[in-house]
Amino acid sequence: MSDTKNNELLLQVKGLRASVAGKQVLKGVDLEVRPGEVHAIMGPNGTGKSTLAAVLAGKLGYEVEAEVARLAGVDLLGLEPEARAHLGLFLGFQYPVELPGVNNTYLLRAAVNAKRRALGEPEIDAYDFLQTVRAKADELGFDAALLSRNVNEGFSGGERKRNEILQLAVLEPRLAVLDEVDSGLDIDALRQVAAGINRLRSADRSFVLITHYRRLLDYVAADHVHVMVDGRIAASGDMGLVDQLEERGYEWVADAQPALVE
């Protein structure tokens, strides 16, 4: 799916460091993502994968510095979280929060219109939006009943992850960072979420999939696979690296770093 002719970088991160409560979690992450590429970031617990996703999305509470951190050529670190979203960044949460009283369709329309206002475009009419969002749900094979419910309230784990994918489809980001979108899913839900991701892949849209296991990558083929160890990307490769991880575990990467980086 990746457009190898396109050498323009969508995401460029170099020397990204982040600390929280005085503890350094990211210790110099380098990552380059081109339009249309799918990157998988794997690694054991506590190595900084979710922190990387949170920091890219602008979550407060981290001290962040980087030699370079750009999305579509724009410096990310100076932007508020909402401005990063307007620029085309989407974070799929590992634990999407419940928002009692906030209707799903209302949230989506507010988000779409916020982006439109930021881009100087007219807001979308409520009726037109409803048609669009129902069509997106239908396209993904998701139950449109999700739209009339409050955001993630009483949702099962699978419904929450499907809802994240539906939001992704409606918001049409350039880069989707999906933090453990496969966690807590049964096989059927995993297949449905993976099918949604594959349907949303395009030459203009890139994905960073954060995951512990290869099972998501059995359904969504990644162009590049990275392994994070101790706050850094310690190994990079193609899908063959996933096979090696299956055979040898993560300790092998930790022992071998930094020789395995592409």
Added chain:
Amino acid sequence: MTHGLTIAAGDSSTWVETLGEHDAIVGGPPREVHIRLAADSRLTHYRLLGPDGAPDVADRLTVEIGAGASYEQRMLAAPTGQFRSEQTIRLNGRGASATLSGACVALPQAQLDFDIKVTHEADDTVSDQRINLLGADRGKATAQVETRVPPGRHRVTANQLLRAMQPEGKAVITLQPRLSILSDDVVCRHGATTSAIRDDELHYLRSRGIARDDAVAILSEAFLRQMLPAGDQHGEGEVGHAIDRVLSLALKREAEVAHEA
């Protein structure tokens, strides 16, 4: 000024009461409302007080609920001045039930005082009191809610949940849940919490492109709407429109003052 309302046996009715139009002011005699529900009757009682109503309102409500009757109150209050509401709810007949849902906003400079007493005078009675109180910067509110179950009552269920949210953390809110349970055969749940808007909720909305102030407004409105049944939301019907209007005025006023601050 005294108002009386009786719902005849077996009847079902809805009353939309707009407070603050011709009401007693604080300091004078309170406006009094007496409601009596005869056996197996039902009343849905909306009480609306918006920022465009009288700034100061004092109110005293008494509700007597007969056997098998059901009283449901949905209150939306966002006055600009003082609002004192004393409510006495008595579940007098076997199988009576009372549900009170309050969505209240303590606007800047406003003072809300609720004194609500629910007494289970009969067996097999159910009460459920829930108040969500949004405190704007410099707003003040006190909610004193008491549930009483006298000795000798059987199979009583009493729930009470008071929640306060302070988006900017500068309101003065006092929640005083009280339980006087003097019978053994009672199922009772109660709780009271005061919190700011959660950071993870704000971050979730901002990560979707919604600016911080708009995210706060969405979460504040949602906090209040949780107290209003789904059928009344988003402008459905006459009551829905009235609720939307009061909510919109209250949140607009709250946002204006937060912005000025």
